Amino acid sequence: MLETERRDPASQALPDHSVVPAVWSRITNLDVDRGEGSWLITRDGQRYLDYSSGIGVTNTGHAHPRVAAAVAAQAARLLHGQQNILYHEPGLRLYDRLRTLLPGGPWQAFLSNSGAEAVEASVKLARAATGRPAIIAFRYGYHGRTAQTMALTTAKDVYRAAFEPLPGSVYHTAYPYCYRAPGGPHSPDACTCDWEAQLDLTFHQFIYPDRVAAVIIEPVLGEGGYIVPPPGFLPRLREITRQHGILLIADEVQTGFGRTGELFAVKHWNVEPDIVVMAKGIASGLPLSGILARADLMAQWKPGTHGGTYGGNVVSCAAANATLDVIEDEGLVANARERGLQFLAGLRALAARYPSVGDARGLGLMVALEFVRPGVGDGRVPDPDLTKRIQAEALARHLIVLTAGTYVNVIRIIPPLVTTADEVALALSILDESLAAAGA
Numbered sequence: 001m002l003e004t005e006r007r008d009p010a011s012q013a014l015p016d017h018s019v020v021p022a023v024w025s026r027i028t029n030l031d032v033d034r035g036e037g038s039w040l041i042t043r044d045g046q047r048y049l050d051y052s053s054g055i056g057v058t059n060t061g062h063a064h065p066r067v068a069a070a071v072a073a074q075a076a077r078l079l080h081g082q083q084n085i086l087y088h089e090p091g092l093r094l095y096d097r098l099r100t101l102l103p104g105g106p107w108q109a110f111l112s113n114s115g116a117e118a119v120e121a122s123v124k125l126a127r128a129a130t131g132r133p134a135i136i137a138f139r140y141g142y143h144g145r146t147a148q149t150m151a152l153t154t155a156k157d158v159y160r161a162a163f164e165p166l167p168g169s170v171y172h173t174a175y176p177y178c179y180r181a182p183g184g185p186h187s188p189d190a191c192t193c194d195w196e197a198q199l200d201l202t203f204h205q206f207i208y209p210d211r212v213a214a215v216i217i218e219p220v221l222g223e224g225g226y227i228v229p230p231p232g233f234l235p236r237l238r239e240i241t242r243q244h245g246i247l248l249i250a251d252e253v254q255t256g257f258g259r260t261g262e263l264f265a266v267k268h269w270n271v272e273p274d275i276v277v278m279a280k281g282i283a284s285g286l287p288l289s290g291i292l293a294r295a296d297l298m299a300q301w302k303p304g305t306h307g308g309t310y311g312g313n314v315v316s317c318a319a320a321n322a323t324l325d326v327i328e329d330e331g332l333v334a335n336a337r338e339r340g341l342q343f344l345a346g347l348r349a350l351a352a353r354y355p356s357v358g359d360a361r362g363l364g365l366m367v368a369l370e371f372v373r374p375g376v377g378d379g380r381v382p383d384p385d386l387t388k389r390i391q392a393e394a395l396a397r398h399l400i401v402l403t404a405g406t407y408v409n410v411i412r413i414i415p416p417l418v419t420t421a422d423e424v425a426l427a428l429s430i431l432d433e434s435l436a437a438a439g440a
């Protein structure tokens with residue numbers, strides 16, 4: 001073989017999939033060549049409607065031309081500009097821009113690489129700024145796979161159960177999951193969940209409130225099953241945390257950057273957290289994450305007590321600036337709201353026709369169906385097998401959707417925010433066929 005042939009990837013057969021370790025549990029076995037907007041195109045030219053958005057990342061769609069151009073231009077100038085060593089223009093612009101994205105504050109951003117890393121940063125800052133040790137998180141919550149973030153996570157056993165011992169001083173309390181409330185399912189608008197009493201018990205049984213640095217919450221639960229809280233929940237949680245001098249950390253890794261029909265989900269309830277965690281949609285797929293924190297808290301974080309080699313990578317920052325331009329210029333937050341309403345109405349219509357749909361819910365373009373075994377038990381017994389079959393039937397019809405929930409009985413749908421009304425209608429009709437084919 002000629003040396004030039006050996007170096008040309010196109011002339012070589014692809015290695016077998018088994019080179020990738022099995023720890024990456026698989027959702028599809030597609031060999032993808034490229035992406036365009038809401039679509040992924042395989043090496044053999046098949047088109048798939050990607051309503052996973054790479055787990056909530058490609059909010060601007062795959063390979064948005066403005067983002068791709070910004071990345072290419074920056075990559076040709078500087079690939080790595082380490083944050084302790086120098087300042088770079090994309091970073092300065094992004095730091096400045098991020099602090100204007102939420103009312104209140106004043107805010108200051110910190111930039112890192114992954115969602116879990118940013119959650120770790122939020123916990124370190126909360127402890128450093130308050131001098132308190134404990135963190136309260138919510139049952140069904142997901143915050144990542146590093147040791148600290150596993151300790152915060154309870155969405156599903158697989159995320160943590162094999163990895164004890166985990167960092168301590170983390171306490172979990174009840175989230176208002178209205179569909180699975182002990183007294184029976186009810187509408188979030190008339191919530192009777194006892195989350196506030198459970199939090200009070202946590203303070204009386206486990207940890208004094210004045211020893212708690214922060215409460216961390218996903219404004220809409222992601223991996224736990226796309227659970228939208230009742231309207232009074234976050235405002236009341238904010239009141240309680242303020243009363244005890246506890247910081248409120250909003251983990252907006254999945255809900256952020258327009259996903260729920262607001263730039264950040266906390267805006268739906270006019271709640272001002274002390275720290276917001278950002279990742280996923282921030283840079284359209286390049287690795288970037290960060291926190292937005294009250295500037296007075298950030299000022300208490302001593303130089304050198306946190307950082308990292310790659311945080312705030314210059315190419316990722318260029319991608320993030322272009323992403324924010326696209327979100328603004330193309331009205332993606334409004335589109336998420338409108339397409340979300342269209343999707344939820346369609347899912348509710350499916351729920352009325354298929355007895356296995358226990359609940360249809362969502363906010364913006366974060367929507368889900370929860371599947372149960374009708375007529376069994378109290379009517380809410382989870383049906384993960386059916387859920388898996390529906391996901392497979394959808395994939396066979398070229399629609400990629402994900403699952404979620406503690407019992408993996410939720411189909412979760414995360415379209416890119418550029419998706420069109422026609423694409424949503426197509427996805428709904430594929431889901432209809434898939435539910436019928438799977439015996440829902």
Ligand SMILES: Cc1ncc(COP(=O)(O)O)c(C=O)c1O
Binds near residue numbers: 222279
């Ligand atoms: C709410 C939330 N927090 C944190 C994370 C962890 O982000 P990453 O996978 O980038 O570490 C995720 C990832 O799904 C998430 O949904």
